[in-house]
Amino acid sequence: MDLQSPQPSVASILRVVAKENGEQHLSLKQGHRMSIADDQPKTIEGNYLLWSSCGDLKQIEKENENRKKMWKNSKAGSSRGPTLLPLPSTARQLSQLRQAGLWAMSQWERKQLVKFWVEEAEKEIQTNHTQLMERMQTRSTAVDDARDAIRRAILRNAQVIGVTTYGAAKHQTLIATLQPKIVICEEAGEVLESHILTALSKFTQHLILIxxxxxxxxxxxxxELSSESRQxxxxxxxxxxxxRLIxxxxxxxxxxxxxxxMRPEICNMVRHTLYPKLVDGENVLKYPNVSGMATNVFFMSHSHPEDRRDQYLALSASNTFEAKMVKELVQHLLKNGYQQSNIAVLTPYINQLTKLRDTLHGTAQLAIDERDQEQLDEIKDKNITVTFVNNQSTGNRLTLRTIDNYQGEEADIIIVSLVRSNTRDDEHGWSPTIGFLRSPNRTSVLLSRARHGMYLIGNAALMNQPQNGIWPKVTTELGKNGCIGEGFLxxxxxxxxxxxxxxxxxxAFKTYMPNGSCTMPCSMLMPCGHKCPRICHFDDQEHKNFKCQEPCARFHQLCGHPCTKQCIEDCGDCHLPIGNLILPCGHKLESASCPQKRNPYIIQCKERAIKRLPHCEHEIEMDCCKSARVVTNVNQNHSGPSRTACIGLFFQTRGLAGQRTVPASNGVRRPSIVDISVMRRAI
Incomplete structure (x- = not known):
């Protein structure tokens, strides 16, 4: 067989060659009378693996070694030496192996042939792969064309088509077929020039950029390719x-x-630096002051250094002190009645965003932007410990965001953690820097997001350096209005x-304003008339939910006695003790209460009294409150001169005169009718 024939595939050559030469190998072993155990499976793959790994040659070498040992150990060894099996050792070129037997090839020849087969197989696979890719591309294009035809039929009836810049580039052909004459781009200052150009076609007559x-x-x-880099x-x-056009x-x-x-105090920071012609609308003049704060704008300056940089986040900074200050300020604002959705916390660095998430976890429900979440996920992949919460962007949640991902958004109160606080380090050649916060564009976004109040935390002395963009003007503006200092007012x-x-x-927040307000006594009159015993508080201003523990000052309407319960409790009935009370029966009740005095007839007197039975001359001792009509003692003796014992009868009134109770068969007494006169004569 021609081992280099280009017509059949390499796989088919190997299958035929391995099969034929497997039979040759078997006959070769039988011809040499080899008794070696061959554990290789009798399959095409087994024959090929045996041949390519030179397993048969190793078997021959082993057989020869055994024959040498047997010859040495034999007493009558042949003078010609042991009879050894032939071991191929030729080094023929690939062209000489066309008709050669595979099992007769040396180890070097087999390696050359295997290398040739592998190269041919790779070429064959690459050819097939290229053909499959071309077929897939053709069919994919056909599918896209069919989808574009459907979209085109729908969009032809639309007067306005909305699309992202990425979508415009992706569907450039589709948009061109619609021949739009006017193209409007919103947030055009944040869009690459190349992205704008992909949305234009030869039919575009008017481009509007906003x-x-x-x-x-x-x-x-x-x-390194951005304008913020020197390079x-x-x-x-x-x-x-x-x-560029502007x-x-x-x-x-x-x-x-x-x-x-923005309220005017906030707007002044950008009006006096970047937008000198900016004027305020009437609505911003009516904004309320921020509750719990002495100023609506403030820059808290500190000198606490940045955290040590992490090896994985060498370009990202963080500041633990600022994160703790942000947490306490957020809690203070929440105690003063603000909702979480009214507050947004911004920071320029993703590492500080991570620290803020850890710090604010448990204080507020956080909403994180998807773009920030992607960067946080990258940090997580680098085995940095981060506490994550569910990413939600709706409902009553506090917004936590990097500055670069907050353009176009706003909030009632903005808290900014500037992070940077460093000094010159001559040993390492470091100089004080604020990094990309120098950018006027980033500073403009940072300072123009708040409606009612904005609070910055950072190192004002560092920000005030002349090389730091517009920050010196910002700190000067804040200083003129007394809105910069070492602590929040x-x-x-x-x-x-x-x-x-x-x-x-x-x-300091917990010390000076533990409830979001000062430590003065509240002293406001509650609806019950008592003064509030709590320290000053903002919550429950009307004291509807407070449970007053003072003694009740109300009087009972029926008796006029004062209530003896706590103010929070219902007064109920008066139970004031009034001392001894003479009951209508003439007996005295000790330690009587007010309700008993008001209605003595409902009192059951427990004093013992002698009462005459209604149907005989007998008398009985019983509770005063009970009636003698119900007799409980059936062994009462006569009083008086007769001294005759009662036979154990008792009589019931209420229409049962003449009835007596006799034992029933089961021991329960039941009434029966008797003649009273006969009973008396018998006695």
Whole structure:
């Protein structure tokens, strides 16, 4: 057989060759009278494995070794030496092995032939794979065309088509066939120029871009190619088409100058730095002050250093002190009546986001953006311990987000953890830095998210360095209004005149305002008339849920006596003791109560009294409250001169005169009619 024939497949060659040469191998062993046990299975695969691993050659070598030993041990050994089996040792080229027997090949020849077969098999597989890929691509294109035809039929009747920039690039052919004349892009300052271009076609007549080039730029995966990097400034890959047209091409544009989100104190930070023409809408002038805080805007400055960098997160910073301050501030605001959904906590670093999640866990239900969650999942893959909660974005949940993923959103109260707090380190060559917080675009987003109040935590001295973008202007603006200091300025809503020390550490909130308010006594009159014994509190201002433990000051309406219970309890009946009481029967009741005095006829007198039976001259001693008409003693003796014993009869009144009770067969007494006169004569 031609081992190098290009016509049949390599697999078919191997099957035929292994079968034929397996028979040759068997006859070869029988010809040499080999008695070696062959454990290989009699299959094509077994023959091939035996041949390729040179198992038969090893068997020959072993057989020869045995023959040598037997010859040496024989007493009458042949002078010619032992008879050994031939062991192939040739080194023929591949072209010389066309018609050669496989089992007669040497180990080197077999390796060369196996190598050739493997290469041929790989070529065959690659050819088949290429053909399958071409077939799959053809069918996939046909399926996409069919789907596009369906979409096209639906979209032709639509006046407005909404699509993401990624979707526009993916369905570029479909959109081009619809021939849209007007293209509108929202948040254009955050979209790469290439993404805008994919949405345009030769039919586009008008392109409208809406956005803010002073806020976040488009995101790119390589920091070195961004304009924030010194190296990337020559590329400006993250510069949007919107920004280029506004700053360079000077195309016609319109500027919206009225903002209706931020209260004026918050707006001043961006108005005096980036947006000098910005004016406030009327609605922002009516915002309420933040409850529990002395100012609506404040920058708490501290010098607590950043945490030591993790080896896996060398580019991400964190600050444990700031995380603890954020937790206490959130709890303080919640105690002052704010819902979790009114508050958003922002930070520039994913590592600080992780620490905030750990710290706030159990304090509030958190809502995390999907983009932040993906980064947290990457941290989890690197075996860093992180406490995770369910990702929910609806309902009453506190928003926790990185600044880069909060553009376009807002909240009543924004708390910002700036994280960076470092000093110069000459030993390692480090200089104080705030990293990418220098970016005016990122700072613009950070400072423009709050409606009613905004509170920043960071190192103001570090942020005030001249190389740190617009931050020196921001800190100057805050300082002019007294909105920067070493501790948050707190204010009690119930006692606004009380001066509370600044909260410069997490413990200060619990010390100065444990209930979200000051430590002064509440002293407000509750609905019951008593003063509230609690310290100042914001919750339950009307004291409807408080259980007053003071003595009740009400009077019973029937008797006029004061109530002796606690205020929270129902007064009920008066049980005030009034001393001894003379009952209508003439007996005296000791330690009587008020209800007994009001209605003495319901009292059952337990004093013993002598009463005459109604149907005879007998007398009986019984409780005063009981009637003599019901006789309980049947062995009563006569009183008087007759001294005749009663025979054990008793009479019942109420229409039963003349009846007597006699024993029944089962021992239960039952009444029977008798003649009273006959009974008396018998006696």
């Amino acid at each position: 956005g803010d080039h002073l806020q976040l730029r488009p995101k790119i995966s390589t920091y 990337g400034q020559q590329y400006n890959l993250d510069r949007s088409l919107f920004e 700053t360079t091409a000077k195309v016609p544009s319109s500027l919206l100058t009225t903002q209706r989100r 707190l204010r009690c809503r119930n006692h606004p005149h009380i001066e509370i020390p600044p909260a410069s550490n997490p413990e």
